[in-house]
Amino acid sequence: MVPIHHFLWLAAALFCMGMLALLLRRNALVVFMGVELMLNAANLTFLAFARMHGTSHGHVSALFVIAVAAAEAAIGLAIIIAIFRNRGTLLIDELRTMKN
Amino acid sequence: MQSLQNFFMNPPFAASDLAPSLWWIIALPLLGALVSGIAGKRLGRANVQLIASTAVAGSFILSLLSFWAINSPQATTSNGVTGHSIRYAMGHTFGTWFSAGDFTVNYGLHVDHLTGILLLVITGVGFLIHLYSTEYMSHDKGYWRYFAYLNLFVAMMLTLVMADSLVLLFVGWEGVGMASYLLIGFWYDDAAKAWAGRKAFITNRVGDFGFLVACFLLVVTVAAFEQDATQTNFARTGTSVSGFAAGVEREGPLAFGTLEIFAQALSASPDSEAAIGPSTEIGSGPLAGFTYGGVLTAVLLLFLLGAAGKSAQLPLYVWLPDAMAGPTPVSALIHAATMVTAGVYLFCRLNFLLVFSPVAMATITLVGAGTALVAALIAFAQDDIKKVLAYSTVSQLGFMFMAAGAGLWWVAVFHLVTHAFFKACLFLGAGSVMHGNGDETDIKRLGGLWKEMPVTSWTFLIATLAITGIVPLSGFFSKDAILHGLHGVELAGGLSWAPHLAARIGQFAAFCTAFYMSRAFILAFTGKRSPQAKLAHAHESGSAMTLPLVVLAALSVVALVYGLPIMRGPDGAGEPVFLNFLRPVFNPGTAIGDRLASVSHTDVGGLGMAYFIAWLVAVAGGALAAGLYLKVFPAREGQPAPAAATGIVNFTRNKFYVDELYDALIIKPVRFVAFLLYRVFDALLIDTVLVRGTAWVTQRVGSALRYVQSGNVQAYATLMALATVIALTYAIVKVLN
Numbered sequence: 073m074v075p076i077h078h079f080l081w082l083a084a085a086l087f088c089m090g091m092l093a094l095l096l097r098r099n100a101l102v103v104f105m106g107v108e109l110m111l112n113a114a115n116l117t118f119l120a121f122a123r124m125h126g127t128s129h130g131h132v133s134a135l136f137v138i139a140v141a142a143a144e145a146a147i148g149l150a151i152i153i154a155i156f157r158n159r160g161t162l163l164i165d166e167l168r169t170m171k172n
Numbered sequence: 173m174q175s176l177q178n179f180f181m182n183p184p185f186a187a188s189d190l191a192p193s194l195w196w197i198i199a200l201p202l203l204g205a206l207v208s209g210i211a212g213k214r215l216g217r218a219n220v221q222l223i224a225s226t227a228v229a230g231s232f233i234l235s236l237l238s239f240w241a242i243n244s245p246q247a248t249t250s251n252g253v254t255g256h257s258i259r260y261a262m263g264h265t266f267g268t269w270f271s272a273g274d275f276t277v278n279y280g281l282h283v284d285h286l287t288g289i290l291l292l293v294i295t296g297v298g299f300l301i302h303l304y305s306t307e308y309m310s311h312d313k314g315y316w317r318y319f320a321y322l323n324l325f326v327a328m329m330l331t332l333v334m335a336d337s338l339v340l341l342f343v344g345w346e347g348v349g350m351a352s353y354l355l356i357g358f359w360y361d362d363a364a365k366a367w368a369g370r371k372a373f374i375t376n377r378v379g380d381f382g383f384l385v386a387c388f389l390l391v392v393t394v395a396a397f398e399q400d401a402t403q404t405n406f407a408r409t410g411t412s413v414s415g416f417a418a419g420v421e422r423e424g425p426l427a428f429g430t431l432e433i434f435a436q437a438l439s440a441s442p443d444s445e446a447a448i449g450p451s452t453e454i455g456s457g458p459l460a461g462f463t464y465g466g467v468l469t470a471v472l473l474l475f476l477l478g479a480a481g482k483s484a485q486l487p488l489y490v491w492l493p494d495a496m497a498g499p500t501p502v503s504a505l506i507h508a509a510t511m512v513t514a515g516v517y518l519f520c521r522l523n524f525l526l527v528f529s530p531v532a533m534a535t536i537t538l539v540g541a542g543t544a545l546v547a548a549l550i551a552f553a554q555d556d557i558k559k560v561l562a563y564s565t566v567s568q569l570g571f572m573f574m575a576a577g578a579g580l581w582w583v584a585v586f587h588l589v590t591h592a593f594f595k596a597c598l599f600l601g602a603g604s605v606m607h608g609n610g611d612e613t614d615i616k617r618l619g620g621l622w623k624e625m626p627v628t629s630w631t632f633l634i635a636t637l638a639i640t641g642i643v644p645l646s647g648f649f650s651k652d653a654i655l656h657g658l659h660g661v662e663l664a665g666g667l668s669w670a671p672h673l674a675a676r677i678g679q680f681a682a683f684c685t686a687f688y689m690s691r692a693f694i695l696a697f698t699g700k701r702s703p704q705a706k707l708a709h710a711h712e713s714g715s716a717m718t719l720p721l722v723v724l725a726a727l728s729v730v731a732l733v734y735g736l737p738i739m740r741g742p743d744g745a746g747e748p749v750f751l752n753f754l755r756p757v758f759n760p761g762t763a764i765g766d767r768l769a770s771v772s773h774t775d776v777g778g779l780g781m782a783y784f785i786a787w788l789v790a791v792a793g794g795a796l797a798a799g800l801y802l803k804v805f806p807a808r809e810g811q812p813a814p815a816a817a818t819g820i821v822n823f824t825r826n827k828f829y830v831d832e833l834y835d836a837l838i839i840k841p842v843r844f845v846a847f848l849l850y851r852v853f854d855a856l857l858i859d860t861v862l863v864r865g866t867a868w869v870t871q872r873v874g875s876a877l878r879y880v881q882s883g884n885v886q887a888y889a890t891l892m893a894l895a896t897v898i899a900l901t902y903a904i905v906k907v908l909n
Contacts, residue, residue: 095890103886168883 079120087113100152100162107148111141183240187247187262190238194264194281197238197291198330200230205323212316224319225302228326232295238262239288249282251429253419254411260285260756263336275391276424282336286520286757289585290333293592294510298326300720301505304600307716308501308607318358318499325351329510333517337427338387341518345383345482348511349376355506356498365497372491379481379488386474387426389459393467394425394434396457397448404447405437428521432760435524438464439764450528450768465528472525472532476539479515485573486543489566490834496558500603503558508565508599509592516569516584519576523761526579530663530770533577534670537658540573541674541681548684552691556613557602560692564639565595567681571654574678578671579771580657581761582754587650590731594638594647597724601632604713604721605696610706615692620701624710627718629697631725636693638728640686641790643783646728649735652786653748655679659782660774679789686793694798 086109093106115134122130156162204227212220241247242260249263250256261284269279283291302322309315328351332344350373357369398417406412411419416433423430442449450465459467479485484492495507506512519526519536526533544567551563568591575584606613608625622629638647658675662668701708712718739752765771 091893095886095893164885167885 076120076124079116083113083116083120086110086116098163098165100155100164100167103164104145104148104152108141108145111137180240180243181245183237183244185237185241187238187241187244187249190241191249191262191264191281191283193234194238194262194283194334195266197231197234197295198281198327198334200227200234200327201323201330202327203227205320205327208316208323209320212320215316217310217315220316220319221302221306224323225299225306227323228295228299228302231326231330232292232299235288235291235295238283239292242283242285242288251433252278252280252423252427253416253430253433254409256410258284258756265336269340271424274421276421277337277339278424278427279340280336280427281334282428283334284757285754286517286585287333289589289754290510290517291330293589294326294329294333297509297592297596297724298329298505300723301501301509301596301600304504304603304717304720305499305501307714308603309499312499314358318355321351321354321358322502322505325355325506325511329514332514336429337424338390338431339424339426341521342383342387345478345514346380348506348514349373349380349482352376352495352506352511355502356495358498358502362497368491368494368497372495375488375491376481379478382474382477382481383479386471386478389467389471389474390431391425392457392459393454393464393471394420394430396454396459397434397438397464399457400448400452400455401437402447404444405440407447408440409433409436431522432524435528435764436760439528439767442768468525469529469531472522472529473535475518475522476532476536479518479573480539483512483515483569483573484543484566485515485539485569486546489543489547492566493559493562496556496562500558500599500606503562504596504599504603507562508595512565512569513572513588513592516572516576516588519573520581520585520758523579523581523758524764526577527761527765527768527770530665530667533579533771534663534667536577537574537671537674538577540570540575540577541677542570543567543573544570544681545677545684548681548688551688552684554688555616557605557615557618557692557696558599558613560615560688561595561598561602564598564685564689567685568595568639570681571651571678574658574671574674575654578658578661578663578674579761579765579773580654580661581758582748582751583650583653583657585754586734586748586750587654589734590638590646590650590728593724593731594635594645594728597631597635597721597728598639600717600721600724601628601635604628604717605632605710607713607717608707608710612706615695617702617704617706618696619699619705621697621710625712627712627721631718631721632693632697634725635728636689640689640794641682641786642794643787644729644732646731646735648783648787648790649732651682652783653735655682655786656776656779656782657773660776662772662774664768664770679786682786683789683793686790687797690794690797691800 090106090109090111090113093109094103097103097106115137118130118134118137120130122128122134152162155167159167161167204224207223208215208220215223242262245259247262248257248259249261251258252265261282263280263282265278265280267279269277271277302319305318305322309318312318325348328344328347330344332341332348335341335344353369353373356372357366360366360369398413398420401413401416403413406416409416411433416437419433420430425431438448438450440449441447442451448464450468451463453463454460454467477488481488492507492512496503498507526536547563547566547570551560551567554560554563568587572584572587572591575581575587602613604625605618605621605628608628609618609621612618634645638645641648641651655675655678658671658678661671663670701710734750734753735748737746737748739747739749741747741752
């Protein structure tokens with residue numbers, strides 16, 4: 073059986089990659105994918121602990137996260153499409169209407 | 173006679189059955205006010221008149237029934253604190269109104285002989301005035317407002333007299349003040365009339381302040397008494413220290429029943445060491461160190477301030493003459509017959525407290541005497557018929573205060589009732605004169621109404637004779653009962669000179685009354701019609717206006733019966749009807765006054781001679797006025813008075829410059845302080861520093877913080893991530909440690 077810390081390291085790596093994508097990439101679509109990556113890293117952590125404890129609590133949480141991620145993807149992609157139609161660009165540093 | 177008495181004393185129903193329905197007496201006019209006020213415009217003139225008059229008529233019938241019920245010897249109610257029964261009364265508690273901590277106020281109504289008399293006067297005279305108003309206000313667009321206010325007034329006045337605690341009384345007290353304000357300023361598009369309403373309201377507020385402080389002092393005093401009292405205090409009242417405390421908790425310290433037991437207990441045995449009395453110092457609470465008697469003197473003097481505001485006594489009488497800006501029937505009902513007598517009612521109701529303080533009694537008597545004289549003198553030179561009657565009202569209220577202050581409560585009530593009849597008649601007569609003469613109020617521009625307005629003239633004459641004090645009209649008996657009674661009043665503490673002086677002043681004021689009333693009557697009704705009159709011919713008013721006049725004139729004659737000594741007193745001698753009738757109400761006051769030896773009344777005798785002198789004074793005053801105004805200087809417009817008289821006349825015509833004095837002494841300084849407050853406190857501190865300063869600081873801080881907002885989403889996300897990392901690191905370090 074694979075020890076738990078392998079899973080946790082993998083999850084941490086995925087989380088950091090997602091976060092870096094979120095913070096550094098300029099394309100809104102990629103930023104969005106970063107968010108998804110972070111959610112899945114959290115899922116992996118939940119499932120790892122669920123397996124370690126042998127209970128189903130972690131599975132339930134993961135299912136919830138998947139549902140939320142699906143809803144978020146639906147709305148987030150719709151917003152991204154709407155922004156692209158409106159502005160003709162998805163570069164985040166050009167989308168700064170709040171400032172002037 | 174015997175059968176009449178049997179009829180009165182055996183009502184076919186029990187008072188206790190009627191008591192739970194007492195609230196209807198107040199509810200009917202209140203309902204009328206609601207309906208006329210909300211839907212009056214849609215209902216139309218005739219419906220509003222019908223609703224308003226019927227509501228008061230209904231109250232009158234209920235008042236008659238309650239009055240009949242309490243005449244039965246079986247009619248009893250019980251004191252809420254001790255449970256002992258009170259004869260010739262009925263009452264009902266409808267539940268707790270509010271309570272906070274151990275302070276309770278119940279919603280209770282109480283009708284005894286004093287309240288019964290006032291109920292009949294308020295609803296009876298009130299109904300006549302509603303009837304009169306249907307014609308007097310027949311051309312006014314605001315009829316629905318008028319009748320709503322009038323009904324509201326009646327409801328509030330009834331609350332005032334039926335309340336069984338000072339708190340509920342205060343509700344009525346403020347309610348009638350509000351109705352009075354609304355009706356004085358009824359024609360509010362005339363700025364002077366609107367200001368008159370405000371003046372009345374604000375002057376009354378000065379008095380109400382005194383009333384409220386007096387109530388608070390009483391609450392504290394009763395609470396202290398609960399702590400200090402000994403068992404001996406309650407020996408006479410049939411309760412105990414703990415029983416009294418429980419009763420106060422149940423009934424509230426400001427219920428009249430509680431206050432009466434408090435007064436009885438405090439005066440139980442003034443010379444005994446085992447009991448506390450008026451000269452004992454209060455042991456605990458915020459008033460510790462003051463004596464009970466001293467605090468009660470302060471309470472009564474504060475009540476005097478309140479009563480002086482409501483009843484237009486010195487120094488707060490200035491609002492009443494200006495209150496004539498309202499419609500004339502309003503002046504008759506509110507500013508002559510009922511509301512302004514609230515102060516007299518208050519002292520009659522609190523008779524058991526009044527006797528604790530000869531100082532307060534002397535002060536009230538002297539204030540009354542001073543008011544009676546000053547107002548009568550000012551009335552000399554007023555040319556506005558309503559102003560003459562207004563000052564006359566102030567003066568007559570002064571007479572009532574003399575009597576109430578000297579402990580002659582039944583006489584005060586007697587004069588209150590007769591005055592309600594003849595002064596309402598006079599005011600309604602003046603209204604009829606105005607109605608028939610194109611709203612002319614200047615008596616010098618009237619004249620010669622005798623032939624053109626016969627009913628008004630006759631009733632006005634009868635009422636004038638009554639107020640002047642001509643035998644055998646009711647005013648003679650009530651006024652001379654006051655003056656005669658004052659001679660026999662002895663106050664403790666060497667203060668007997670006060671009532672005796674008041675009697676002399678009152679005698680002179682009575683002379684002045686005869687003078688100015690005769691003058692007003694002669695100038696307005698007799699002689700030739702003045703060339704300055706607005707209309708060439710006056711017209712007599714219709715039956716809705718003359719009927720109340722006739723009824724009131726008849727009543728101001730018939731009311732003399734109340735002063736006739738046809739009842740049997742406790743010692744078998746004959747005594748006046750009202751004295752006999754009101755004895756149950758004023759018994760506590762009389763008994764406590766005897767126990768404390770603070771006040772005593774003796775009949776100084778020589779009643780026949782005194783009556784003859786009084787009559788002579790009245791006739792002399794009237795004759796002097798007649799002589800002066802018919803022969804010496806018939807000072808109508810165009811025939812000026814002799815130069816010698818002009819100076820005096822001008823001085824009195826300007827009301828002794830009292831309004832100007834108040835303006836210089838009180839209003840100007842208040843204005844100055846207000847100006848300072850406006851400039852320094854309001855304009856500088858609040859507006860500039862607080863309001864604009866806050867806005868300025870917010871704006872500056874905002875524009876500084878603006879630079880932090882880059883608008884870049886990833887910059888925000890970075891900050892969030894950093895913050896999370898820091899928080900996590902902190903948490904991990906904490907856990908590891």
